Amino acid sequence: MTTRRDAVHDTLRHSKGFRSAQDVYAEMRLHGAKIGLTTVYRALQALADCGQVDVLRTDEGESVYRACASDDHHHHLVCRRCGHTVEVAGPAVERWAEAIGSEHGFTGITHTVEVFGTCSSCSAPARVG
The missing domain is CATH 1.10.10.10 (Winged helix-like DNA-binding domain superfamily/Winged helix DNA-binding domain)
Known part of the structure; x- marks a missing residue:
């Protein structure tokens, strides 16, 4: 295998x-x-x-x-049109996940976050001529 x-x-x-x-x-x-x-x-x-x-x-x-382009924990920003993906760090997300887990008595918190949108190449106006 x-x-x-x-x-x-x-x-x-x-x-x-x-x-x-x-x-x-x-x-x-x-x-x-x-x-x-x-x-x-x-x-x-x-x-x-x-x-x-x-x-x-x-x-x-x-x-x-x-x-994976990175061995570190990361999140993704993904273009809905072309699939272009950027790996991003999210320290605020990390703190929020730990805090919300702790608030409800959870331990061993894990999470995944993907943010979808349209990249600059796909959202740029088409050139005429």
Whole structure:
């Protein structure tokens, strides 16, 4: 599984933006990899579990994946149109999550935050001429 997991991770490292398991599978098959879709799903889950890939849920509920650019805890700013993603730190979010958890007697607080919008390239007016 390690070799296949490394191949899946390598595919994500060379991809722009978030990709579905089906996208990763199709790209790998296109390049001659002999791998099954179930194996791709398992590899993505293992990579997510160990923090090597980020996972987002789309509005349709599908999980999409991207190789982490940072080993540190981070959040994402994601363009709704093109998928351009920026990893951002969120110290205020970290403090809020700990405070709200503590306020309600929770420990071992974890969280994920994704902020969606339209990037400057997608929101720029089209040039005529």
